[in-house]
Amino acid sequence: MIDKWLAIVGIGEDGLAGLSAIARSLVDRAEIIVGGDRHLAMLSSQDQRPKITWASPISASIAEIIQHRGKAVCVLASGDPMCYGIGVTLTRQIPLSEITIIPAPSAFSLACARLGWSLMEVETLSLCGRPAALIQAYIYPGARLLILSANQDTPATVAQILTQRGYGNSKITVLERMGGTQERMRESTAATWNETDIAALNAIAVDCIADSGVVSLPRVPGLPDNAYHHDGQLTKHEVRAITLATLAPTPGQLLWDVGAGCGSISIEWMRSDPRCQAIAIEQNSTRLGYIADNAAALGVPNLQIIAGKAPNPLKDLPQPDAIFIGGGVTADGLFDICWSALKPGGKLVANVVTIEGEQTLFKWYEQVGGNFTRIAIQRAEPIGKFLGWRAMAPVTQWVAQKL
Structure with missing residues:
Protein backbone atom coordinates (compact mmCIF):
# COMPACT_ATOMS: atom_id res chain seq x y z
CA MET A 1 0.00 0.00 0.00
CA ILE A 2 1.16 3.52 -0.80
CA ASP A 3 0.42 5.99 1.96
CA LYS A 4 -0.90 9.49 1.39
CA TRP A 5 2.27 10.91 -0.09
CA LEU A 6 0.73 13.93 -1.87
CA ALA A 7 -0.68 16.91 0.05
CA ILE A 8 -2.63 19.68 -1.69
CA VAL A 9 -2.81 22.69 0.59
CA GLY A 10 -4.93 25.72 -0.17
CA ILE A 11 -3.21 28.95 0.74
CA GLY A 12 -4.55 32.49 0.80
CA GLU A 13 -3.05 35.93 0.36
CA ASP A 14 -2.02 35.86 4.03
CA GLY A 15 0.48 33.13 3.18
CA LEU A 16 1.85 30.55 5.60
CA ALA A 17 0.65 32.55 8.60
CA GLY A 18 -2.95 31.88 7.61
CA LEU A 19 -2.60 28.10 7.46
CA SER A 20 -4.14 25.80 10.05
CA ALA A 21 -1.84 23.69 12.20
CA ILE A 22 -2.56 20.59 10.11
CA ALA A 23 -1.94 22.42 6.81
CA ARG A 24 1.28 23.92 8.14
CA SER A 25 2.53 20.52 9.29
CA LEU A 26 1.97 19.10 5.78
CA VAL A 27 4.00 21.95 4.30
CA ASP A 28 6.77 21.59 6.89
CA ARG A 29 7.23 17.83 6.52
CA ALA A 30 7.18 17.85 2.70
CA GLU A 31 10.35 16.80 0.91
CA ILE A 32 9.30 18.54 -2.33
CA ILE A 33 7.18 21.68 -2.74
CA VAL A 34 5.10 22.42 -5.85
CA GLY A 35 3.41 25.69 -6.79
CA GLY A 36 3.35 28.80 -8.91
CA ASP A 37 5.94 31.55 -8.54
CA ARG A 38 3.60 33.50 -6.22
CA HIS A 39 3.09 30.53 -3.91
CA LEU A 40 6.74 29.52 -3.77
CA ALA A 41 7.70 33.11 -2.96
CA MET A 42 5.72 32.75 0.29
CA LEU A 43 8.31 30.26 1.58
CA SER A 44 11.36 31.35 3.50
CA SER A 45 14.35 32.33 1.40
CA GLN A 46 16.30 29.82 3.50
CA ASP A 47 14.12 26.91 2.35
CA GLN A 48 16.46 24.62 0.42
CA ARG A 49 13.98 21.87 -0.42
CA PRO A 50 13.52 20.95 -4.12
CA LYS A 51 10.79 23.01 -5.81
CA ILE A 52 8.64 22.28 -8.84
CA THR A 53 7.18 25.35 -10.58
CA TRP A 54 4.16 24.84 -12.80
CA ALA A 55 5.18 24.53 -16.44
CA SER A 56 3.19 24.86 -19.65
CA PRO A 57 1.65 22.51 -20.51
CA ILE A 58 0.76 21.65 -16.94
CA SER A 59 0.71 17.95 -17.82
CA ALA A 60 4.54 18.01 -17.78
CA SER A 61 4.55 19.17 -14.16
CA ILE A 62 1.96 16.56 -13.18
CA ALA A 63 4.09 13.85 -14.76
CA GLU A 64 7.06 15.12 -12.73
CA ILE A 65 4.99 15.00 -9.53
CA ILE A 66 3.94 11.41 -10.23
CA GLN A 67 7.62 10.45 -10.67
CA HIS A 68 8.08 11.33 -6.98
CA ARG A 69 5.30 8.98 -5.82
CA GLY A 70 6.16 7.71 -2.35
CA LYS A 71 8.01 10.86 -1.29
CA ALA A 72 6.27 13.59 0.72
CA VAL A 73 5.15 16.10 -1.92
CA CYS A 74 3.15 19.23 -1.08
CA VAL A 75 1.30 21.27 -3.70
CA LEU A 76 0.47 24.86 -2.73
CA ALA A 77 -2.75 26.01 -4.37
CA SER A 78 -4.83 29.18 -4.31
CA GLY A 79 -7.83 29.04 -1.98
CA ASP A 80 -9.88 25.90 -2.42
CA PRO A 81 -7.97 23.47 -4.69
CA MET A 82 -11.23 21.73 -5.63
CA CYS A 83 -12.95 24.92 -6.84
CA TYR A 84 -11.69 25.34 -10.42
CA GLY A 85 -8.29 24.46 -8.97
CA ILE A 86 -5.35 22.15 -9.44
CA GLY A 87 -6.85 19.64 -7.02
CA VAL A 88 -9.46 18.68 -9.63
CA THR A 89 -6.77 17.97 -12.21
CA LEU A 90 -4.57 15.98 -9.83
CA THR A 91 -7.38 13.78 -8.49
CA ARG A 92 -8.17 12.72 -12.05
CA GLN A 93 -4.68 11.21 -12.40
CA ILE A 94 -3.71 10.20 -8.87
CA PRO A 95 -5.92 8.01 -6.62
CA LEU A 96 -7.61 9.98 -3.86
CA SER A 97 -6.39 7.33 -1.40
CA GLU A 98 -2.88 8.78 -1.93
CA ILE A 99 -3.85 12.43 -1.44
CA THR A 100 -4.59 14.74 1.48
CA ILE A 101 -6.47 17.93 0.57
CA ILE A 102 -6.70 20.91 2.92
CA PRO A 103 -8.72 23.76 1.40
CA ALA A 104 -8.61 27.44 2.28
CA PRO A 105 -11.64 29.70 1.64
CA SER A 106 -12.32 29.98 -2.10
CA ALA A 107 -12.37 33.31 -3.90
CA CYS A 208 -26.66 42.04 -14.04
CA ILE A 209 -28.99 44.91 -14.95
CA ALA A 210 -30.50 44.96 -18.44
CA ASP A 211 -30.77 48.20 -20.38
CA SER A 212 -34.27 49.43 -21.12
CA GLY A 213 -35.93 47.43 -23.89
CA VAL A 214 -33.43 44.57 -23.88
CA VAL A 215 -35.12 41.18 -24.35
CA SER A 216 -33.49 38.49 -22.23
CA LEU A 217 -32.76 35.04 -23.61
CA PRO A 218 -34.49 32.17 -21.77
CA ARG A 219 -32.51 29.48 -20.00
CA VAL A 220 -34.80 26.76 -21.40
CA PRO A 221 -34.71 25.21 -24.91
CA GLY A 222 -36.41 27.06 -27.74
CA LEU A 223 -34.47 30.31 -28.05
CA PRO A 224 -36.00 32.84 -30.46
CA ASP A 225 -35.02 32.18 -34.06
CA ASN A 226 -33.48 35.65 -34.28
CA ALA A 227 -30.93 34.67 -31.61
CA TYR A 228 -29.09 32.83 -34.40
CA HIS A 229 -27.23 33.81 -37.55
CA HIS A 230 -28.43 31.41 -40.24
CA ASP A 231 -29.26 31.00 -43.92
CA GLY A 232 -32.64 29.36 -43.37
CA GLN A 233 -31.23 26.00 -42.29
CA LEU A 234 -32.50 26.40 -38.76
CA THR A 235 -34.68 24.14 -36.65
CA LYS A 236 -37.50 26.56 -35.78
CA HIS A 237 -37.85 27.36 -32.11
CA GLU A 238 -41.09 25.40 -31.52
CA VAL A 239 -39.64 22.27 -33.14
CA ARG A 240 -36.31 22.90 -31.41
CA ALA A 241 -37.97 22.98 -28.00
CA ILE A 242 -39.75 19.69 -28.72
CA THR A 243 -36.55 18.13 -30.05
CA LEU A 244 -34.46 19.12 -27.01
CA ALA A 245 -37.19 17.84 -24.70
CA THR A 246 -37.07 14.53 -26.59
CA LEU A 247 -33.27 14.35 -26.46
CA ALA A 248 -33.51 15.08 -22.69
CA PRO A 249 -29.92 16.17 -21.96
CA THR A 250 -28.44 15.18 -18.62
CA PRO A 251 -25.39 16.99 -17.14
CA GLY A 252 -22.14 15.57 -18.48
CA GLN A 253 -23.62 13.87 -21.54
CA LEU A 254 -22.24 14.14 -25.08
CA LEU A 255 -24.38 14.85 -28.17
CA TRP A 256 -23.57 14.34 -31.83
CA ASP A 257 -25.41 16.96 -33.90
CA VAL A 258 -25.25 15.54 -37.44
CA GLY A 259 -26.04 17.99 -40.24
CA ALA A 260 -25.93 20.78 -37.67
CA GLY A 261 -26.98 23.68 -39.93
CA CYS A 262 -26.37 26.78 -37.78
CA GLY A 263 -25.77 24.67 -34.65
CA SER A 264 -28.97 25.47 -32.76
CA ILE A 265 -29.59 21.96 -31.37
CA SER A 266 -26.05 21.39 -30.11
CA ILE A 267 -25.86 24.93 -28.72
CA GLU A 268 -29.05 24.56 -26.71
CA TRP A 269 -27.99 21.08 -25.58
CA MET A 270 -24.84 22.65 -24.09
CA ARG A 271 -26.75 25.61 -22.62
CA SER A 272 -28.87 23.16 -20.60
CA ASP A 273 -25.94 22.58 -18.23
CA PRO A 274 -22.27 23.72 -18.22
CA ARG A 275 -21.14 20.09 -18.11
CA CYS A 276 -22.99 19.04 -21.27
CA GLN A 277 -20.82 18.56 -24.36
CA ALA A 278 -21.65 18.46 -28.05
CA ILE A 279 -20.03 17.89 -31.41
CA ALA A 280 -21.55 19.66 -34.43
CA ILE A 281 -20.89 18.05 -37.82
CA GLU A 282 -21.62 20.17 -40.89
CA GLN A 283 -20.32 20.16 -44.47
CA ASN A 284 -21.31 23.68 -45.62
CA SER A 285 -18.46 26.14 -45.06
CA THR A 286 -20.76 29.14 -44.58
CA ARG A 287 -22.80 27.31 -41.97
CA LEU A 288 -19.62 26.25 -40.16
CA GLY A 289 -18.95 29.96 -39.66
CA TYR A 290 -22.49 30.47 -38.40
CA ILE A 291 -22.05 27.64 -35.87
CA ALA A 292 -18.85 29.17 -34.47
CA ASP A 293 -20.38 32.66 -34.25
CA ASN A 294 -23.59 31.40 -32.65
CA ALA A 295 -21.74 29.24 -30.14
CA ALA A 296 -19.63 32.18 -28.96
CA ALA A 297 -22.56 34.61 -28.85
CA LEU A 298 -24.72 32.20 -26.84
CA GLY A 299 -22.11 31.22 -24.29
CA VAL A 300 -20.90 27.78 -25.44
CA PRO A 301 -17.59 28.55 -27.20
CA ASN A 302 -16.31 25.05 -26.37
CA LEU A 303 -18.73 23.44 -28.82
CA GLN A 304 -16.62 21.12 -30.98
CA ILE A 305 -17.18 21.79 -34.68
CA ILE A 306 -16.20 19.29 -37.37
CA ALA A 307 -16.28 20.02 -41.08
CA GLY A 308 -17.35 17.20 -43.35
CA LYS A 309 -20.20 15.23 -44.83
CA ALA A 310 -21.56 12.47 -42.60
CA PRO A 311 -20.98 9.63 -42.12
CA ASN A 312 -17.24 9.94 -42.89
CA PRO A 313 -16.28 12.31 -40.00
CA LEU A 314 -18.12 10.19 -37.43
CA LYS A 315 -15.84 7.17 -37.33
CA ASP A 316 -13.25 8.38 -34.81
CA LEU A 317 -15.40 10.58 -32.56
CA PRO A 318 -15.98 9.96 -28.82
CA GLN A 319 -18.95 7.70 -28.08
CA PRO A 320 -22.12 9.81 -27.73
CA ASP A 321 -24.93 9.59 -25.19
CA ALA A 322 -27.38 10.97 -27.77
CA ILE A 323 -27.44 11.69 -31.50
CA PHE A 324 -29.54 14.19 -33.39
CA ILE A 325 -29.72 14.01 -37.18
CA GLY A 326 -31.11 17.19 -38.66
CA GLY A 327 -29.82 16.79 -42.19
CA GLY A 328 -28.50 14.15 -44.55
CA VAL A 329 -30.52 11.18 -43.28
CA THR A 330 -30.42 9.59 -46.74
CA ALA A 331 -26.59 9.32 -46.73
CA ASP A 332 -25.43 5.73 -47.22
CA GLY A 333 -24.29 4.02 -44.03
CA LEU A 334 -25.25 6.89 -41.74
CA PHE A 335 -27.62 4.90 -39.54
CA ASP A 336 -25.29 1.92 -39.11
CA ILE A 337 -22.41 4.11 -37.89
CA CYS A 338 -24.61 6.19 -35.59
CA TRP A 339 -26.43 3.24 -34.06
CA SER A 340 -23.21 1.33 -33.53
CA ALA A 341 -21.53 4.31 -31.85
CA LEU A 342 -24.45 5.21 -29.59
CA LYS A 343 -24.06 4.21 -25.94
CA PRO A 344 -26.51 1.67 -24.51
CA GLY A 345 -29.52 3.57 -23.20
CA GLY A 346 -28.80 6.45 -25.56
CA LYS A 347 -31.32 8.11 -27.89
CA LEU A 348 -31.19 8.70 -31.61
CA VAL A 349 -33.54 11.46 -32.78
CA ALA A 350 -33.99 12.43 -36.43
CA ASN A 351 -36.14 15.16 -38.00
CA VAL A 352 -37.11 15.19 -41.67
CA VAL A 353 -39.44 17.24 -43.88
CA THR A 354 -39.29 15.21 -47.13
CA ILE A 355 -41.00 12.01 -48.27
CA GLU A 356 -37.60 10.51 -49.10
CA GLY A 357 -36.46 11.28 -45.57
CA GLU A 358 -39.55 9.60 -44.13
CA GLN A 359 -38.91 6.50 -46.25
CA THR A 360 -35.38 6.31 -44.85
CA LEU A 361 -36.60 6.70 -41.28
CA PHE A 362 -39.15 3.94 -41.78
CA LYS A 363 -36.37 1.59 -42.87
CA TRP A 364 -34.51 2.44 -39.68
CA TYR A 365 -37.71 1.87 -37.72
CA GLU A 366 -38.03 -1.61 -39.25
CA GLN A 367 -34.56 -2.46 -37.90
CA VAL A 368 -34.70 -1.15 -34.33
CA GLY A 369 -38.22 0.11 -33.67
CA GLY A 370 -38.84 3.44 -31.99
CA ASN A 371 -41.73 5.81 -32.54
CA PHE A 372 -42.83 8.55 -34.92
CA THR A 373 -44.28 11.98 -34.21
CA ARG A 374 -45.60 14.48 -36.73
CA ILE A 375 -44.97 18.07 -35.63
CA ALA A 376 -47.23 20.58 -37.36
CA ILE A 377 -46.93 24.27 -36.44
CA GLN A 378 -49.10 27.12 -37.64
CA ARG A 379 -48.36 30.78 -37.01
CA ALA A 380 -50.80 33.68 -37.31
CA GLU A 381 -49.69 36.12 -40.03
CA PRO A 382 -51.32 39.11 -41.72
CA ILE A 383 -53.63 38.41 -44.66
CA GLY A 384 -54.55 41.85 -45.88
CA LYS A 385 -56.22 43.62 -42.98
CA PHE A 386 -56.78 40.37 -41.10
CA LEU A 387 -54.82 37.56 -39.47
CA GLY A 388 -54.75 34.05 -40.84
CA TRP A 389 -52.94 30.84 -40.11
CA ARG A 390 -49.85 30.02 -42.16
CA ALA A 391 -48.58 26.48 -41.80
CA MET A 392 -44.89 25.67 -41.51
CA ALA A 393 -43.63 22.56 -43.26
CA PRO A 394 -44.60 19.60 -41.05
CA VAL A 395 -41.69 17.78 -39.43
CA THR A 396 -41.58 14.03 -39.01
CA GLN A 397 -39.59 13.04 -35.94
CA TRP A 398 -38.34 9.54 -35.29
CA VAL A 399 -37.00 8.56 -31.87
CA ALA A 400 -35.28 5.31 -30.97
CA GLN A 401 -33.58 4.30 -27.73
CA LYS A 402 -30.75 1.79 -27.78
CA LEU A 403 -31.35 -0.93 -25.21
Missing part, protein backbone atom coordinates in the same frame (compact mmCIF):
# COMPACT_ATOMS: atom_id res chain seq x y z
CA PHE A 108 -16.13 32.81 -4.24
CA SER A 109 -16.60 32.42 -0.48
CA LEU A 110 -14.44 35.46 0.23
CA ALA A 111 -16.27 37.57 -2.36
CA CYS A 112 -19.67 36.63 -0.93
CA ALA A 113 -18.43 37.59 2.53
CA ARG A 114 -17.31 40.99 1.24
CA LEU A 115 -20.52 41.65 -0.71
CA GLY A 116 -23.08 40.05 1.57
CA TRP A 117 -24.22 37.71 -1.21
CA SER A 118 -25.53 34.19 -0.69
CA LEU A 119 -23.16 31.76 -2.39
CA MET A 120 -26.10 29.48 -3.14
CA GLU A 121 -27.81 32.24 -5.14
CA VAL A 122 -25.01 33.28 -7.48
CA GLU A 123 -23.65 31.95 -10.77
CA THR A 124 -19.97 30.98 -10.51
CA LEU A 125 -17.49 30.48 -13.33
CA SER A 126 -13.81 30.72 -14.12
CA LEU A 127 -12.20 32.46 -17.08
CA CYS A 128 -8.73 31.18 -16.19
CA GLY A 129 -7.59 29.48 -19.37
CA ARG A 130 -11.14 29.59 -20.71
CA PRO A 131 -12.79 31.79 -23.37
CA ALA A 132 -14.49 34.91 -22.03
CA ALA A 133 -17.54 34.13 -24.19
CA LEU A 134 -18.56 31.58 -21.55
CA ILE A 135 -20.25 34.34 -19.55
CA GLN A 136 -22.81 34.86 -22.33
CA ALA A 137 -24.78 31.85 -21.08
CA TYR A 138 -24.98 33.27 -17.55
CA ILE A 139 -26.29 36.76 -18.31
CA TYR A 140 -29.93 37.46 -17.51
CA PRO A 141 -31.76 40.23 -15.61
CA GLY A 142 -31.09 40.00 -11.90
CA ALA A 143 -28.29 37.46 -12.22
CA ARG A 144 -25.38 37.74 -9.83
CA LEU A 145 -22.13 36.45 -11.28
CA LEU A 146 -18.86 35.63 -9.54
CA ILE A 147 -16.02 35.24 -12.01
CA LEU A 148 -12.43 34.13 -11.49
CA SER A 149 -10.28 36.36 -13.69
CA ALA A 150 -7.52 35.14 -15.94
CA ASN A 151 -5.51 38.34 -15.38
CA GLN A 152 -5.76 42.10 -14.95
CA ASP A 153 -7.41 42.50 -18.38
CA THR A 154 -10.39 40.24 -17.65
CA PRO A 155 -12.57 42.90 -15.95
CA ALA A 156 -12.42 45.13 -19.04
CA THR A 157 -13.30 42.18 -21.27
CA VAL A 158 -16.28 41.28 -19.09
CA ALA A 159 -17.44 44.92 -19.07
CA GLN A 160 -17.28 45.04 -22.86
CA ILE A 161 -19.29 41.82 -23.26
CA LEU A 162 -21.96 43.07 -20.87
CA THR A 163 -22.23 46.42 -22.63
CA GLN A 164 -22.47 44.86 -26.09
CA ARG A 165 -25.14 42.47 -24.81
CA GLY A 166 -27.28 45.38 -23.57
CA TYR A 167 -26.31 45.13 -19.91
CA GLY A 168 -24.21 48.29 -19.68
CA ASN A 169 -25.97 49.34 -16.46
CA SER A 170 -24.72 46.24 -14.68
CA LYS A 171 -22.71 46.91 -11.54
CA ILE A 172 -19.17 45.50 -11.61
CA THR A 173 -17.07 45.02 -8.49
CA VAL A 174 -13.48 43.86 -8.85
CA LEU A 175 -12.01 42.33 -5.70
CA GLU A 176 -8.22 42.20 -5.64
CA ARG A 177 -5.90 40.13 -3.45
CA MET A 178 -8.68 39.07 -1.07
CA GLY A 179 -7.48 38.06 2.37
CA GLY A 180 -4.16 39.91 2.16
CA THR A 181 -2.86 43.24 3.36
CA GLN A 182 -3.23 44.70 -0.15
CA GLU A 183 -6.89 43.76 -0.55
CA ARG A 184 -8.88 46.31 -2.55
CA MET A 185 -12.31 46.66 -4.19
CA ARG A 186 -13.16 48.68 -7.32
CA GLU A 187 -16.74 49.44 -8.37
CA SER A 188 -18.29 50.85 -11.55
CA THR A 189 -20.84 50.00 -14.21
CA ALA A 190 -20.03 47.92 -17.26
CA ALA A 191 -20.60 50.85 -19.63
CA THR A 192 -18.32 53.23 -17.69
CA TRP A 193 -15.60 50.77 -16.70
CA ASN A 194 -12.19 52.32 -17.37
CA GLU A 195 -9.95 50.98 -14.59
CA THR A 196 -6.50 49.91 -15.79
CA ASP A 197 -4.56 49.59 -12.53
CA ILE A 198 -5.85 46.14 -11.63
CA ALA A 199 -3.96 43.39 -9.81
CA ALA A 200 -3.45 40.22 -11.81
CA LEU A 201 -5.04 38.23 -8.96
CA ASN A 202 -8.66 39.35 -8.92
CA ALA A 203 -12.24 38.15 -8.96
CA ILE A 204 -15.19 39.92 -10.56
CA ALA A 205 -18.68 40.29 -9.13
CA VAL A 206 -21.44 41.35 -11.51
CA ASP A 207 -24.96 42.42 -10.64
